[in-house]
């Protein structure tokens with residue numbers, strides 16, 4: 001079966017009720033027929049039996065299985081949020097004395113973990129510029145254990161050549177971790193290009209309707225087993241209810257991402273060359289500096305675009321206040337189009353230099369393009385720009 005079909009047809013085994021839609025397994029724990037069965041469930045090498053929903057649950061397993069099939073991964077684990085997925089990767093595979101190389105253009109909370117928490121535990125980091133992948137190799141030390149990127153990045157929409165970075169990581173024996181949240185597996189499958197682990201904030205396009213939080217990491221079986229044991233013991237597990245919502249959402253992921261992307265391209269084309277803007281950035285616009293790389297590794301440009309208002313920080317606030325119906329919120333990946341102004345909101349606590357380093361300019365507006373009619377979205381933006 002093709003991924004579009006797998007996203008719809010993958011399901012936990014039907015119960016005796018013969019339900020068509022997948023049921024929700026709201027239970028904290030699971031029962032055994034005998035004391036011997038219960039003892040066997042707790043054997044160290046037995047990870048297949050449901051014991052307790054912090055460890056595993058059929059609704060969560062169905063969600064994980066679907067993401068694995070879509071990403072082309074051997075195995076996966078699910079977490080309560082995207083940040084739990086990011087931090088679980090760092091905490092499972094990094095130890096005191098280790099070094100991590102990361103793109104500087106990463107989500108704000110990931111930046112906080114890298115710069116504020118990891119050093120507290122004796123883990124050092126080096127940042128590189130997404131637009132200078134040739135600078136990575138010089139940063140590699142004997143203690144470098146992980147290389148971390150988001151592509152496209154949040155919010156700068158920088159794109160990096162996954163194949164190039166994966167080859168570098170392989171050569172030096174470094175774990176290559178990709179946050180694939182902006183693309184989703186309907187747009188990009190980093191494992192195909194050599195990534196070891198792929199993670200998501202499922203809160204975004206995977207849910208797609210701004211309802212629940214969730215995270216997921218997929219990759220090679222031996223790596224996932226280590227992550228599974230970390231999560232099972234430390235507790236950032238995904239709730240069965242959220243997993244059920246997310247699993248149903250995956251059934252519509254491909255059609256949604258196609259529409260998000262065609263709407264985003266329509267708006268990007270409609271805004272490019274607007275007199276109030278210095279630039280418009282979208283991975284599938286030929287003016288994107290990595291257009292060729294985006295075309296190589298992405299099926300479409302995804303649902304996010306950014307533009308820079310010539311009127312800067314104050315212009316950003318004014319733009320948001322001039323919107324009539326577009327949502328002003330810091331989430332993304334929703335059926336509703338969302339505008340945000342990182343410099344005055346999510347990244348307002350960073351200094352100007354820090355913002356610059358993560359690709360946030362004063363007048364940058366991030367648009368998470370929804371599923372409304374593209375002409376309505378464009379007209380709303382044009383009236384706010386006017």
Ligand SMILES: Cc1ncc(COP(=O)(O)O)c(C=O)c1O
Pocket residue numbers: 081082083084086107150154179181182200201202203204213214215
């Ligand atoms: C690229 C990226 N990674 C991770 C996260 C964190 O996800 P969550 O909010 O589900 O913890 C976000 C949230 O916006 C994100 O955009």
